[in-house]
Amino acid sequence: MTATKPPVTDLRVALFATCFNDTMWPETPRATVRLLERLGVTVEFPMDQTCCGQMMTNTGYAGKAVPLVRRFVDVFAGYDAVVAPSGSCVGSVREQHPMIAHLAGDPGLASQVEQVRPRVYELSEFLVDVLGVTDVGASFPHRVTYHPTCHSLRMLRVGDKPLQLLRAVRGIDLVELEGAEECCGFGGTFAVKNAEVSVAMGTDKARHVTDTGAEVLVAGDNSCLAHIGGILGRQHSGIRRMHLAEILASTEEDPA
Amino acid sequence: MSTPPVQETSPTFVGMPAFPKAAHEALANTQQRANLHNATHTIRAKRASVVAEVPEWEALRVAGADAKDEALHHLGDYLEQLEESLTANGAVVHWARDADEANRIVVDIARSKEVDEVVKVKSMATQEIELNEALEEAGISAWETDLAELIVQLFGDRPSHILVPAIHRNRTEIRDVFLRQMGEFGRPAPADLTDDPARLAEAARLHLREKFLRARVAVSGANFAIADTGTLVVVESEGNGRMCLTLPETLISVVGIEKVLPTWDDLAPMLQLLPRSSTGERMNPYTTMWSGVHEGDGPQEVHVILLDNGRSHVLADALGRQALRCIRCSACLNVCPVYERTGGHAYGSVYPGPIGAVLNPQLRGTASEIDQSLPYASSLCGACFDACPVRINIPELLVELRGTVAEQGGHRAESAAMKAAAWVLSDPRRLAVAQKGATTAGRLLGKRTITKVPGLGAWTDARNVPSPPTETFRQWWARERGETSGTQEEEQR
Numbered sequence: 001m002t003a004t005k006p007p008v009t010d011l012r013v014a015l016f017a018t019c020f021n022d023t024m025w026p027e028t029p030r031a032t033v034r035l036l037e038r039l040g041v042t043v044e045f046p047m048d049q050t051c052c053g054q055m056m057t058n059t060g061y062a063g064k065a066v067p068l069v070r071r072f073v074d075v076f077a078g079y080d081a082v083v084a085p086s087g088s089c090v091g092s093v094r095e096q097h098p099m100i101a102h103l104a105g106d107p108g109l110a111s112q113v114e115q116v117r118p119r120v121y122e123l124s125e126f127l128v129d130v131l132g133v134t135d136v137g138a139s140f141p142h143r144v145t146y147h148p149t150c151h152s153l154r155m156l157r158v159g160d161k162p163l164q165l166l167r168a169v170r171g172i173d174l175v176e177l178e179g180a181e182e183c184c185g186f187g188g189t190f191a192v193k194n195a196e197v198s199v200a201m202g203t204d205k206a207r208h209v210t211d212t213g214a215e216v217l218v219a220g221d222n223s224c225l226a227h228i229g230g231i232l233g234r235q236h237s238g239i240r241r242m243h244l245a246e247i248l249a250s251t252e253e254d255p256a
Numbered sequence: 257m258s259t260p261p262v263q264e265t266s267p268t269f270v271g272m273p274a275f276p277k278a279a280h281e282a283l284a285n286t287q288q289r290a291n292l293h294n295a296t297h298t299i300r301a302k303r304a305s306v307v308a309e310v311p312e313w314e315a316l317r318v319a320g321a322d323a324k325d326e327a328l329h330h331l332g333d334y335l336e337q338l339e340e341s342l343t344a345n346g347a348v349v350h351w352a353r354d355a356d357e358a359n360r361i362v363v364d365i366a367r368s369k370e371v372d373e374v375v376k377v378k379s380m381a382t383q384e385i386e387l388n389e390a391l392e393e394a395g396i397s398a399w400e401t402d403l404a405e406l407i408v409q410l411f412g413d414r415p416s417h418i419l420v421p422a423i424h425r426n427r428t429e430i431r432d433v434f435l436r437q438m439g440e441f442g443r444p445a446p447a448d449l450t451d452d453p454a455r456l457a458e459a460a461r462l463h464l465r466e467k468f469l470r471a472r473v474a475v476s477g478a479n480f481a482i483a484d485t486g487t488l489v490v491v492e493s494e495g496n497g498r499m500c501l502t503l504p505e506t507l508i509s510v511v512g513i514e515k516v517l518p519t520w521d522d523l524a525p526m527l528q529l530l531p532r533s534s535t536g537e538r539m540n541p542y543t544t545m546w547s548g549v550h551e552g553d554g555p556q557e558v559h560v561i562l563l564d565n566g567r568s569h570v571l572a573d574a575l576g577r578q579a580l581r582c583i584r585c586s587a588c589l590n591v592c593p594v595y596e597r598t599g600g601h602a603y604g605s606v607y608p609g610p611i612g613a614v615l616n617p618q619l620r621g622t623a624s625e626i627d628q629s630l631p632y633a634s635s636l637c638g639a640c641f642d643a644c645p646v647r648i649n650i651p652e653l654l655v656e657l658r659g660t661v662a663e664q665g666g667h668r669a670e671s672a673a674m675k676a677a678a679w680v681l682s683d684p685r686r687l688a689v690a691q692k693g694a695t696t697a698g699r700l701l702g703k704r705t706i707t708k709v710p711g712l713g714a715w716t717d718a719r720n721v722p723s724p725p726t727e728t729f730r731q732w733w734a735r736e737r738g739e740t741s742g743t744q745e746e747e748q749r
Contacts, residue, residue, distance in 0.1 A: 026729035045729075059670065194633060
């Protein structure tokens with residue numbers, strides 16, 4: 001399937017921007033909207049959305065995430081598909097929200113979670129599994145290396161879907177990253193609670209990225225990219241970090 | 257007879273600092289980091305290749321987890337059955353609530369045999385209860401006979417890995433300690449010893465052989481304890497275990513109560529899962545099984561000490577009890593990016609790595625600094641769960657334990673920050689207001705590179721900070737699409 005024949009979907013699709021992207025990396029959800037609309041999907045952005053609660057949950061404050069889970073299921077209840085440009089946040093929704101509902105001791109919330117969570121997709125899953133497209137008509141004539149983030153890899157099992165999408169991009173020179181499946185060391189609050197180990201891991205990851213000779217490091221999570229990119233930046237490596245959505249949104253007419 | 261240098265450099269793990277502090281020192285040890293990197297990557301690759309050749313690996317993992325769960329869900333019944341079968345086979349069964357009780361039983365048996373030394377098969381349970389120290393206090397030398405445990409003992413060191421406890425040492429260091437120490441405790445190493453692995457192994461073999469042939473009492477653990485047949489199983493690679501388990505007259509086995517398996521058939525998945533996961537071998541070289549006493553063959557007095565030491569407390573936790581499935585293969589250590597960089601000592605226990613980050617706070621509680629910090633000693637990357645042959649969801653357990661630590665009120669500033677974040681994020685109006693801080697900073701800073709932020713030193717010491725944008729996504733959407741939520745309209749009015 002090619003972009004000239006956009007897949008038609010009558011699904012009601014919502015964008016879950018995620019709070020980090022919304023606040024710090026708005027270019028990513030913007031690229032997601034641009035990409036999906038180009039493919040013929042009507043995207044809604046429910047303004048009452050906030051956060052999946054992952055940071056609280058993973059730091060040991062799952063109780064504090066309960067209202068966020070309630071909000072999440074309320075906001076996204078009416079949609080056939082919810083798309084988020086973040087493997088980590090989707091992982092939290094799909095794998096942790098049931099536990100939080102259970103913790104809240106609220107069977108109503110638990111059943112709402114069960115309704116909503118199977119319809120929440122990480123971007124590459126939505127493109128490949130739901131829309132059935134791997135060539136999204138993108139163009140990005142640069143040397144790129146891809147870091148598979150842990151939660152997309154081992155929680156969501158997106159496998160090589162992001163790579164299938166990237167391989168179909170016009171002009172791209174996609175180079176393999178050594179030790180790609182090893183964690184970059186971000187790990188949420190791990191990055192500050194165990195900063196030295198986190199940086200030791202990130203430095204090795206950054207070295208592998210540099211070794212590829214890539215101009216651009218791409219991943220499906222801006223949080224991991226901020227960590228690896230923060231190290232690459234401190235090294236003045238000149239390697240640009242980009243979210244998968246931004247490369248897939250890039251076209252010859254409107255290059256990223 | 258001289259006494260072995262039982263962990264003289266650091267007697268025990270008690271009073272260990274929190275993980276980040278211990279990790280700081282470990283990270284600075286470049287020799288250790290190189291050793292660890294090489295060793296973990298070698299075992300990692302071996303494991304991956306032998307696991308990949310088993311098409312039914314996932315089914316085996318499920319079978320292994322199911323067998324352990326069956327035993328754990330009816331632990332009382334199976335333990336009673338185990339005691340009956342063992343007793344019928346001529347073994348003497350002892351029950352130990354904690355380390356002190358277990359150590360006292362071992363010391364009493366050894367004393368009753370009037371020995372001043374025992375030979376030991378590598379055993380995590382006896383390390384957990386610090387049996388060697390207890391024996392030493394009673395004037396009894398405990399000789400470790402596993403090669404790596406011997407190395408650790410000669411160094412007066414602590415183990416840093418479950419399976420390969422001397423993983424933090426390289427062969428030059430090992431040659432040096434053999435030359436320096438072996439003569440103190442028995443047959444010395446040959447003066448012309450090199451760091452050739454075969455020469456090192458030979459020196460160890462000769463040193464140990466006289467101990468095997470002399471010892472009258474051996475102490476072991478067990479990898480599995482089969483309830484229906486009353487059989488104990490030890491899986492090992494060097495043959496030292498076979499020597500200890502068959503030559504001495506008296507055999508004392510300290511077995512954690514979670515080691516029980518319901519039936520003989522349950523061994524089938526375990527003996528496939530364990531070697532491939534631990535040493536990356538299809539089959540381990542020595543599997544010794546013994547069912548009580550057999551006249552004229554092997555030890556004529558067999559004692560089995562069934563050890564609780566916190567395990568029933570772990571069992572009481574519906575989610576946490578899956579950690580008791582652990583078969584001590586150490587696959588999780590070998591794939592862990594944190595362990596690879598810090599080594600095992602930073603975990604402050606004989607159980608390091610991901611499983612240690614779970615098991616120690618479970619077994620010991622979360623009162624100490626180190627046990628409070630262990631659940632956070634992980635980036636939650638999930639490599640451990642994927643590698644675990646009995647499907648222990650370690651990341652899930654770490655998150656649960658973080659909840660336990662947070663409930664204790666351990667981190668006041670963090671608790672306040674999480675409360676504030678939850679308050680902001682529970683309402684899009686509050687989030688929009690908070691985001692103004694970011695966009696204001698974004699406008700002020702422009703394209704400047706941010707290398708320092710007050711209070712964010714833990715991040716900015718080695719990493720730049722992403723530049724905040726001048727417009728959030730929701731601002732862009734509202735501007736472009738003219739849509740606002742009901743709640744936001746209210747705020748804007």
